[in-house]
Amino acid sequence: MNALTRDTNAWRLIGSIDDIPSQGARCVKNGETTIAVFRTADDRVFALEDKCPHKNGPLSQGIVHDGCVTCPLHNWVISLETGAATGADEGRTASFPVRLDGRDIYLNLEPNLEMGA
Amino acid sequence: MSKQRLVIIGNGMAPGRLLEHLFEAAPDAYDVTIFNAEPRVNYDRIMLSPVLSGEKTFEDIIIHGDAWYEGHGITLHRGEKVTGIDREARIVTGASGITAAYDKLVIATGSSPFIIPVPGHKLPGVLAYRDLDDVDGMLRAADRGGRAVVIGGGLLGLEAAAGLKSRGMDVTVLHLMPTLMERQLDPAAGYLLQKELESRGIEVRCGANTKAILGEREVEGVELEDGTIIDASLVVMAVGIRPAVDLAREAGLEVGRGIQTDFAMRTSDPDIFSVGECAEVDGRVYGLVAPLYQMAKVAAEHLSGVSEAAFTHAETPTKLKVTGINLYSVGDFGDGPDREDVVLRDAARGSYRRVILQDNRVIGAVLYGDVADGMWYNELLKSGEDVSKMRDTLIFGQAHQGGGVAADPLAAVANLSDDAEICGCNGICKGKIVQAINEKGLTSLGEVRAHTKASASCGTCTGLVEAVMALTLGDTFAKKAEGMCGCTDLGHGEVRRLIKAQGLKSIPAVMQELEWKSSHGCAKCRPALNYYLLSDWPGEYKDDQQSRFINERVHANIQKDGTYSVVPRMWGGMTSSDELRAIADVVDKFAIPDVKVTGGQRIDLLGVKKADLPAVWADLNAAGLVSGHAYAKGLRTVKTCVGSTWCRFGTQDSTGLGIKLEKFLWGSWTPAKVKLAVTGCPRNCAEATCKDIGVICVESGYEIVYGGAAGLHIQGTTKLGTVATEEEVIEIAAAMTQMYREQGFYLERIYKWADRVGYDTVKAAILDDLESRRAYYERFVLSQKFSQSDPWSERVSGVDKHEFKPLAVFGEDLAPATAKVEPAE
Numbered sequence: 001m002n003a004l005t006r007d008t009n010a011w012r013l014i015g016s017i018d019d020i021p022s023q024g025a026r027c028v029k030n031g032e033t034t035i036a037v038f039r040t041a042d043d044r045v046f047a048l049e050d051k052c053p054h055k056n057g058p059l060s061q062g063i064v065h066d067g068c069v070t071c072p073l074h075n076w077v078i079s080l081e082t083g084a085a086t087g088a089d090e091g092r093t094a095s096f097p098v099r100l101d102g103r104d105i106y107l108n109l110e111p112n113l114e115m116g117a
Numbered sequence: 118m119s120k121q122r123l124v125i126i127g128n129g130m131a132p133g134r135l136l137e138h139l140f141e142a143a144p145d146a147y148d149v150t151i152f153n154a155e156p157r158v159n160y161d162r163i164m165l166s167p168v169l170s171g172e173k174t175f176e177d178i179i180i181h182g183d184a185w186y187e188g189h190g191i192t193l194h195r196g197e198k199v200t201g202i203d204r205e206a207r208i209v210t211g212a213s214g215i216t217a218a219y220d221k222l223v224i225a226t227g228s229s230p231f232i233i234p235v236p237g238h239k240l241p242g243v244l245a246y247r248d249l250d251d252v253d254g255m256l257r258a259a260d261r262g263g264r265a266v267v268i269g270g271g272l273l274g275l276e277a278a279a280g281l282k283s284r285g286m287d288v289t290v291l292h293l294m295p296t297l298m299e300r301q302l303d304p305a306a307g308y309l310l311q312k313e314l315e316s317r318g319i320e321v322r323c324g325a326n327t328k329a330i331l332g333e334r335e336v337e338g339v340e341l342e343d344g345t346i347i348d349a350s351l352v353v354m355a356v357g358i359r360p361a362v363d364l365a366r367e368a369g370l371e372v373g374r375g376i377q378t379d380f381a382m383r384t385s386d387p388d389i390f391s392v393g394e395c396a397e398v399d400g401r402v403y404g405l406v407a408p409l410y411q412m413a414k415v416a417a418e419h420l421s422g423v424s425e426a427a428f429t430h431a432e433t434p435t436k437l438k439v440t441g442i443n444l445y446s447v448g449d450f451g452d453g454p455d456r457e458d459v460v461l462r463d464a465a466r467g468s469y470r471r472v473i474l475q476d477n478r479v480i481g482a483v484l485y486g487d488v489a490d491g492m493w494y495n496e497l498l499k500s501g502e503d504v505s506k507m508r509d510t511l512i513f514g515q516a517h518q519g520g521g522v523a524a525d526p527l528a529a530v531a532n533l534s535d536d537a538e539i540c541g542c543n544g545i546c547k548g549k550i551v552q553a554i555n556e557k558g559l560t561s562l563g564e565v566r567a568h569t570k571a572s573a574s575c576g577t578c579t580g581l582v583e584a585v586m587a588l589t590l591g592d593t594f595a596k597k598a599e600g601m602c603g604c605t606d607l608g609h610g611e612v613r614r615l616i617k618a619q620g621l622k623s624i625p626a627v628m629q630e631l632e633w634k635s636s637h638g639c640a641k642c643r644p645a646l647n648y649y650l651l652s653d654w655p656g657e658y659k660d661d662q663q664s665r666f667i668n669e670r671v672h673a674n675i676q677k678d679g680t681y682s683v684v685p686r687m688w689g690g691m692t693s694s695d696e697l698r699a700i701a702d703v704v705d706k707f708a709i710p711d712v713k714v715t716g717g718q719r720i721d722l723l724g725v726k727k728a729d730l731p732a733v734w735a736d737l738n739a740a741g742l743v744s745g746h747a748y749a750k751g752l753r754t755v756k757t758c759v760g761s762t763w764c765r766f767g768t769q770d771s772t773g774l775g776i777k778l779e780k781f782l783w784g785s786w787t788p789a790k791v792k793l794a795v796t797g798c799p800r801n802c803a804e805a806t807c808k809d810i811g812v813i814c815v816e817s818g819y820e821i822v823y824g825g826a827a828g829l830h831i832q833g834t835t836k837l838g839t840v841a842t843e844e845e846v847i848e849i850a851a852a853m854t855q856m857y858r859e860q861g862f863y864l865e866r867i868y869k870w871a872d873r874v875g876y877d878t879v880k881a882a883i884l885d886d887l888e889s890r891r892a893y894y895e896r897f898v899l900s901q902k903f904s905q906s907d908p909w910s911e912r913v914s915g916v917d918k919h920e921f922k923p924l925a926v927f928g929e930d931l932a933p934a935t936a937k938v939e940p941a942e
Contacts, residue, residue, distance in 0.1 A: 012925070012927065014924055014925040015924045015925060019919060019924055020919070020924070021662065021663055021919065022663065023637065023663040023664075024662075024663050026919060026923065026924035027923045027924060028923060028924050028925045028926070028927070029923050029925070029926040029927065029928075030926075030927040030928045031927070031928035034923075037924060040637075041636070041637045055677070056678075056679075057679065058675075058679040061667040061671075061675060061679070062640070062667065063639075063640040063643060063644070063663070063664065063665075063666065064663065065635070065637050065638055065639045065640060065643065066635050066636055066637050066638075066639065070639070070640035072666065072667040072668075072675050073675070073677065075640065077640070107925075109927065
């Protein structure tokens with residue numbers, strides 16, 4: 001499955017961008033999975049599984065800066081856009097399609113396939 | 118042979134340097150007596166501007182401290198102006214009647230600022246810009262606010278204007294000539310400079326002729342010839358200096374514009390030398406430091422023996438010491454029919470350079486903006502080299518000359534000849550630095566400064582000196598303090614200083630003004646900046662939660678599985694059955710997996726789910742328990758023993774004092790965690806000697822120790838001193854914490870801070886100087902007003918609710934109310 005054939009009903013309204021602090025994150029629970037939804041200083045939103053590829057640290061609890069989040073456990077820096085670890089570290093966390101409609105945030109609960117293919 | 122007597126009148130930079138050379142060449146030749154009209158030791162006068170702007174303190178610019186005078190057996194009469202020289206009897210007499218006989222005399226009376234004798238020039242509030250007293254006067258005026266009028270748009274006037282502006286005053290510069298700094302800059306560069314100053318909010322009026330200074334009892338304004346009246350609470354006159362020659366004239370020495378000397382710096386009396394701004398050699402007087410230092414060296418050589426040393430005139434480059442303004446000028450840049458100009462302008466970058474040629478030789482250069490090539494032009498000027506072959510590329514700078522030198526600063530320095538001057542202030546050439554590094558095995562910038570003086574004055578050549586070090590030492594050269602993080606090259610110390618000096622009060626302001634390289638910082642610099650701002654502007658700065666590490670944001674410690682640990686405060690390690698019962702109930706109610714006793718005499722509840730935190734805290738609050746800040750870069754615990762209450766060896770109520778300290782200090786944010794202990798006797802059961810601050814009770818009072826560490830690094834404490842009362846212990850602990858709060862680098866523990874600033878410095882400021890201790894203490898008390906509130910109860914009552922609740926929940930049977938499911942459009 002990819003973004004084009006995705007079930008359009010999978011888009012869910014999860015709340016308003018005002019519910020997330022600027023340079024902060026909130027979590028969305030989907031059964032066993034926790035998805036962290038990030039808001040950057042310039043009001044873009046991103047969604048990643050709330051698990052660092054290193055040791056599953058909760059990325060939602062990290063410091064958000066310049067399109068990245070620093071994991072609170074061991075300071076890995078993860079790209080919000082791709083979910084990939086930056087710098088010398090290697091690994092990728094699942095990312096989810098998310099979009100803004102006005103102030104409303106819509107999240108697709110189906111993760112993106114690996115990007116950059 | 119008995120020592121000769123050398124008397125020096127004046128204690129400025131030139132005689133200070135003279136003595137350094139003299140002690141090096143002939144350490145035992147003279148008994149030295151100095152008369153200093155200023156009541157202090159020798160300091161770096163050219164660094165007054167950074168003191169005014171707040172980028173440095175007076176202590177930073179002292180050249181010779183008390184110890185230096187003592188070490189060389191110098192008699193220093195401070196605040197003692199010399200009133201007469203009896204050349205017959207060879208005796209100097211001071212204002213209070215002190216006399217000193219000499220075999221050799223050095224007159225280094227310097228210069229006096231020129232005060233324009235307009236009406237009102239004697240009113241209080243009219244200052245010159247010459248010594249530390251003037252700077253103090255300006256700082257007092259800046260505290261009161263209002264407008265400062267600076268008369269004189271030369272080097273000193275503009276530095277004063279920028280300094281006063283950075284201290285928060287409105288500033289107007291009045292300059293008689295049509296463009297600023299006309300002696301050092303051509304009109305084009307003067308225009309760029311004026312534009313830059315105006316963009317910083319400094320009003321500049323060129324062609325302004327002062328008619329009178331207005332005011333009844335003190336300065337109220339300035340009236341110009343054209344009738345304009347400018348309100349002012351401070352007037353700074355920086356229109357020039359005149360050599361101070363009165364004393365020499367009265368003694369019958371030959372005096373022109375200055376005290377006339379030969380090329381050996383000897384006056385018309387062969388036993389009397391003169392150096393510094395008061396001296397006139399070959400018809401010229403000087404005001405910049407480099408030629409003054411040359412005079413000092415020449416005179417020292419003649420004083421230490423027979424010498425051929427002679428003063429030679431050299432063009433001295435000019436730089437303006439205003440942060441962020443780069444200009445460089447050297448030599449002669451007047452127009453003339455036999456002269457050629459080569460000009461390069463880059464309007465977009467606000468940069469300008471002009472090289473003046475005569476007979477294919479460089480005779481002057483003016484650079485504004487990108488000034489890196491200034492030194493190279495100066496070298497061409499000094500060597501008098503024929504530049505016709507590089508005429509076409511000359512203006513682009515050294516990097517564009519042949520030999521394949523790329524635009525690499527290291528390569529440019531590598532290309533300099535050995536006699537290329539690196540440090541203009543001290544006249545130190547590249548070869549001398551390389552030689553010192555090789556011969557003395559120098560590896561740090563500090564050592565190079567100590568041995569060669571290169572970059573030890575105004576410091577603008579620091580980068581060049583480092584480049585020379587890098588070239589000489591290769592990979593073994595570890596560069597000085599690194600930037601805080603990848604977002605800036607500035608180190609923590611510079612950032613802290615500039616936050617205060619420039620009055621920066623928000624993270625975006627710091628990033629903008631200090632030219633951060635990233636748009637919003639990173640996880641390293643943001644928490645540091647948040648702390649610095651919180652510490653420097655108590656009550657004004659609003660804590661940025663998103664720049665705090667998660668533990669400080671949610672007031673609990675994150676664990677490896679994403680759960681949290683909760684540690685309630687137990688004052689001084691004391692608890693009660695009620696508190697223990699409440700803790701036990703919380704553990705049962707929230708199924709908290711582990712309960713642990715900590716090293717700091719607290720109880721740790723491990724494995725609490727984030728969503729449960731507010732409810733856990735609510736129950737703990739209900740039993741009177743508050744946050745233990747076990748997560749904080751702040752006061753953690755005050756560990757105690759039972760002391761005289763129970764222990765048969767206890768000398769004082771260590772538990773009670775521990776509780777008092779904890780109640781006083783809790784809630785304050787510090788650069789890194791702070792742990793205390795109070796132990797009731799030297800047996801030290803509370804382990805006070807490895808804490809950040811420890812108190813050891815003894816029969817006669819309280820011994821205070823600090824700077825201990827027992828983590829990655831193990832270090833015993835250093836003794837601060839012994840005091841008699843609990844009140845003194847509390848005041849000292851608070852004052853020391855505040856000093857650390859103001860000076861520490863983020864994540865730097867007290868022991869590292871004290872290692873860096875020096876234990877003597879801390880002791881002097883906190884134990885010995887009662888006034889300084891009190892001032893730190895009061896600033897701590899003020900800051901506590903804004904930080905002593907229990908973060909748990911705040912969150913129980915709803916602060917930061919969003920932190921603890923999911924935004925939405927899907928896929929559970931509970932049908933959560935927050936979840937909305939809507940089809941896309």
